[in-house]
Amino acid sequence: MKSNSHFHGKVIWITGASSGIGEEMSYQFSKLGAQLIISARNEGKLRRVNAQLPRNPGSAKVHPLDLENLTELPDKVKMAISYFGRVDILVNNAGLAVRDFVGNTSLEIDLKLMNINYLGPITLSKLLLPQFKIQGNGQLVVISSLSGKYGVPKLAAYAAPKHALHGFYESLRSELVDSGIGISLIIPGIIQTEITAHAVLGQGENYGKVETAFKNAYPVEKAVRKIIVAIQQGKEEFYVGGAEGFTLWLNRFSPWLLRRFIRNHPLKKLRVIKKRFGF
Ligand SMILES: NC(=O)c1ccc[n+]([C@@H]2O[C@H](COP(=O)([O-])OP(=O)(O)OC[C@H]3O[C@@H](n4cnc5c(N)ncnc54)[C@H](OP(=O)(O)O)[C@@H]3O)[C@@H](O)[C@H]2O)c1
Incomplete structure (x- = not known):
């Protein structure tokens, strides 16, 4: 992918940039000349991603945060804006999956998933909106899931926050008509990442397996190429996958x-x- 005038110089803040879709997005946006702010909990992994950026390695602002810790997010947003004086695109990509039946899942895990996959992302968005309004533009990109559209066994705690994202951002979009602020809800199918290895069981234990369906799934490079085109086109909702x-x-x-x-x-x-x- 060559440098592309649409993203060149744009300030793009990507959460969940330490692995999978967010990591690949960091590399592809870097190739396109974007200025990056990369976030996740694991600072070491973010530094590795930063060092591997194809264009100007080390040029991203490494900005660790924990979406579960909602009280730290106002300061994190202020700091993110201060790096370049603006944020053009926030990619709410970070997420945690679960693999367990409702009956085995503690309320703590429901709350954890609700914080990381819903309340964290909407908190960042709400805190950034005043800055987008000052700028007169901005784009909120939200990585949802097929689980944001319907429910399947063992994914209830994951499907609930993903459904909530659609309700929230569709309502917000209707409030932002003619504001210059866009919202893109991306729905990945099964993408080749280690999301299931990072997933939790109902009592919080690590699931730890890359499921077969994910080993042979839609390549993450191809998925991200398509997501970036959808972001550029300002698509309101976009499916990517097999x-x-x-x-x-x-x-x-x-x-x-x-x-x-x-x-x-x-x-x-x-x-x-x-x-x-x-x-
Ligand atoms: N892969 C798929 O098939 C698929 C399908 C549908 C939707 N999605 C969605 O795509 C997004 C990315 O998933 P992925 O497949 O790339 O999975 P992944 O490789 O497990 O990446 C998840 C990212 O989220 C970060 N994260 C997890 N908990 C966090 C927290 N509390 N605070 C901040 N960051 C946190 C992780 O970094 P740290 O551990 O360093 O914090 C990591 O960078 C997720 O929203 C997921 O729901 C993926």
């Missing part, structure tokens, strides 16, 4: 059929369908 995207279509046109499809773990069924129809 054939599992058909579930969005099914959810819209026959939610009844989708519910039958997902009664058991849908990834197993998806593998059978992929084998049968050869995609």
Whole structure:
């Protein structure tokens, strides 16, 4: 990807930049000449990403934060604005997944996921909005999930905050008409990252496995290339991923059929369908 006038010089703040989609986004936005602020909890990993930026290695502002700790976020936002005097795009990408049944999941884990995947991102957005208003423009990018559109077994604590993101940002978008501030909700399918290895079980233990479906999933480089085009085009909602995207279509046109499809773990069924129809 070559330097592209749309992102050249833009200040882009990416959360969850220490691995997976956010890490790849940091590399691709760097190639496009953006000025980066990169956040996650693990400062060491952020420094590694910063050192590996393809254009001007070490040029990003490493800005560690913990989205679970909502009280630290106002200072973190002030500091982020102070680095370059503005923020043009906030990519709310950081997230934590869960793999457990509702009956096995403690309320602490529900709260943890709600903080990291919903309250943290909306807090950053709310605190940045006054700055966007001063600038007269800005873009909030939100990395949601298919779990933001429907629920499947063992993902309730993850699906709830992802659904909440849609309710919040769709309402906010309707308040921001003609403000110059855009909102892009990105819905990844199954993307090749280690998200399931980082996931938690219902009592907080680390899940620790990269599931087979994620090993052979949609390549993260390709997903990020498409996400960046969607951001540039100001898409309001954008799906990126493989054939599992058909579930969005099914959810819209026959939610009844989708519910039958997902009664058991849908990834197993998806593998059978992929084998049968050869995609
Ligand atoms: N991969 C997929 O198939 C897929 C599908 C749908 C949606 N998504 C969404 O895409 C986003 C990125 O996921 P990924 O696949 O790239 O997973 P990942 O590799 O596990 O990346 C998650 C990122 O979030 C950060 N993070 C986790 N907890 C945090 C906290 N409390 N505060 C700040 N940062 C935190 C992690 O860094 P630290 O551990 O250093 O904090 C890491 O950088 C997530 O929102 C996820 O829900 C992914």
